[in-house]
Amino acid sequence: AQKITQTQPGMFVQEKEAVTLDCTYDTSDPSYGLFWYKQPSSGEMIFLIYQGSYDQQNATEGRYSLNFQKARKSANLVISASQLGDSAMYFCAMREKAGRRALTFGSGTRLQVQP
Amino acid sequence: DTGVSQNPRHKITKRGQNVTFRCDPISEHNRLYWYRQTLGQGPEFLTYFQNEAQLEKSRLLSDRFSAERPKGSFSTLEIQRTEQGDSAMYLCASSTDRELNTEAFFGQGTRLTVV
Numbered sequence: 287a288q289k290i291t292q293t294q295p296g297m298f299v300q301e302k303e304a305v306t307l308d309c310t311y312d313t314s315d316p317s318y319g320l321f322w323y324k325q326p327s328s329g330e331m332i333f334l335i336y337q338g339s340y341d342q343q344n345a346t347e348g349r350y351s352l353n354f355q356k357a358r359k360s361a362n363l364v365i366s367a368s369q370l371g372d373s374a375m376y377f378c379a380m381r382e383k384a385g386r387r388a389l390t391f392g393s394g395t396r397l398q399v400q401p
Numbered sequence: 402d403t404g405v406s407q408n409p410r411h412k413i414t415k416r417g418q419n420v421t422f423r424c425d426p427i428s429e430h431n432r433l434y435w436y437r438q439t440l441g442q443g444p445e446f447l448t449y450f451q452n453e454a455q456l457e458k459s460r461l462l463s464d465r466f467s468a469e470r471p472k473g474s475f476s477t478l479e480i481q482r483t484e485q486g487d488s489a490m491y492l493c494a495s496s497t498d499r500e501l502n503t504e505a506f507f508g509q510g511t512r513l514t515v516v
Contacts, residue, residue: 290443319502321504328509329509329510330507330508330509331492332507333505333506336504377443387498388446388449388457389434390446391443391445393441393442394442394443
């Protein structure tokens with residue numbers, strides 16, 4: 287069963303507007319963490335934001351916020367005031383407390399910011 | 402410390418040849434992960450080390466693949482008798498073994514092309 291699902295292969299957004307990238311997950315572990323990474327065309331994975339399963343508040347990091355809906359098992363990334371440099375692949379990932387603690391990634395969303 | 406370093410950045414090899422990649426993690430990180438990423442997909446877990454011990458290998462890691470982490474520092478990933486299906490980006494990541502929310506830091510990857 288796929289543990290992380292990103293249903294938007296590609297998204298377009300106008301510069302300075304906000305955009306939401308969807309992510310749903312599946313786990314039976316009550317303790318887990320959700321991550322978003324950005325991958326520019328250069329290839330490196332850049333950590334953006336983290337949400338823990340027991341966190342009461344949605345995580346925020348600058349222009350990034352995470353809309354965490356635990357009952358729906360969704361962890362959508364919101365980017366406010368999009369910039370041209372935000373154009374990249376975005377990956378949602380999960381780490382479960384049990385086991386190896388390696389990240390399980392979704393298939394990603396390619397975001398293109400248009401001027 | 403400048404982060405996770407991977408070498409080479411690019412490798413083109415003929416089918417049937419052996420290749421070896423190197424990963425130098427962040428020095429105080431005791432966990433090291435290898436992932437494989439094919440075009441248009443998210444990274445897939447291959448194997449991970451805690452210090453020098455290889456604790457888990459994915460079913461993706463056929464017997465042509467071997468990874469080592471001598472002395473718990475740098476790691477190598479070797480692919481023997483390469484096949485065209487091995488063409489991918491190979492990513493290395495490192496982290497500390499502390500909290501669930503500990504982010505993994507990624508290298509820039511080694512892009513392998515098997516011709």
